[in-house]
Amino acid sequence: MLPNLSHTEIMRYSRHLLIPEVGLEGQRKLKEAAVLVIGTGGLGSPVAMYLAAAGVGCIGLVDYDVVDFSNLQRQVIHGTSGIGALKVESARRRMLDINPGIQVDIYNEPFTSENAMRIARDYDILIDGTDNFPTRYLSNDVCVFLGKPNVYGSIYRFDGQVSVFDAQRGPCYRCLFPEPPPPGLVPSCAEGGVLGVLPGTIGTLQATEALKLILGIGDPLIGRLLLYNALDMSFEFVKLRKNPKCKVCGPEPEITELIDYEAFCGVPGHDHEEGSVGGNWDISATELAERLKKGNSIRLVDVREPHEQDISHIDGAELIPLGQLAGRLSELDSAEEMVVFCKAGTRSARALDLLVGAGFRKVKNLKGGINAWAREVDPSQPIY
């Protein structure tokens, strides 16, 4: 028995009620629906706001982060006044302002193998708006095990992907991507950047798919992957098939319960830059400054991209972008002391791995990157 709508609700949703594909019954279905949004960042922002506005009766939000200044370029559910607040709290405030008639459940915790089944169990649909591979594989597997659709979206710079993975009616995420890329091979948004409006486009498409699934209308993206490119303004579709050898949703699954996804992917379940290598391979910005002041001869190698040098720089550093490093080793001297750095220490940690693998021993990674340098040593440089 679907819930009834009050007169206020009928007025609020009148533009929906006028569409025959939605109508009164559809709006009541939306009111009865429960959707879980994993991540309240770039993708989660439009998803959560549009689902709230559309009158989805219960929306769950999972995130454990706080609102950061650098989020605001794209995470439109949060505002400047919310900096430092829990993202789930900030998002709930905005959603209930849009629509006080809905219920917003918040889970201020990372989505992990320990809590995922408990959190997801009571929802009809999961929306994957995460920023890392471990949580994407976890979200997929949870949906396969619970028999729920997973509305997938991912973004990078100008590119986006959208699909609906519903193992009961089509392929799952693992059918397309059986294994994650090796750590470090695929850059994240924190490293590579993202056009602020891109998650708006992709997240809105995810919200659209979720509404269609609830209403049971149209042709959902089950078995299809949408590829969007903002520069070309292109939308391309490819067909996805169920992989008969899929380890999770295939006829003979090898994986029948949640696993350790951080171990499986070899990376942490978040997109925060770690900025350090560990052991004796790191040098702090303060220590580097002291050693340079004492006149130590240290070659500074900036492994960022050329356009990042316009943002901030360290005097005397030479630029060798990480992608070119392997081909330019002959320009370096393993007998020289060297410090490699990037924005926050992630790419330079990879550069250090590459250099050590090539026999360099007198090399260190600037912990926290040039942003740490700007914080600790040279406040004239901006942090980005």
Next chain:
Amino acid sequence: MPTLRIPTPLRPYTSGQSEVAVQGSNVSQVMNDLIARYPDLKPHLYNGEGSLRPFVNLFLGEDNIKDLQGIETPLEVEDRLLLIPSVAGGS
């Protein structure tokens, strides 16, 4: 020549090009030509044993080459291959 669409994350290794023309009459030949032209792409597409990494998907038109004849899938001169990587970004 067939063309191959390069996704944004891999464009640093193709001098920024989004589409490259590649020679060959099947997927395997075309991929070998791609790697010969842009050797820096190789570790991103192939594992140590020389086979395509499992997270790399190649589509001919709408179809995954895995659903056609794999790397032996024949190609016509006007064919366009899509290279689809896994992307995790979302925040």
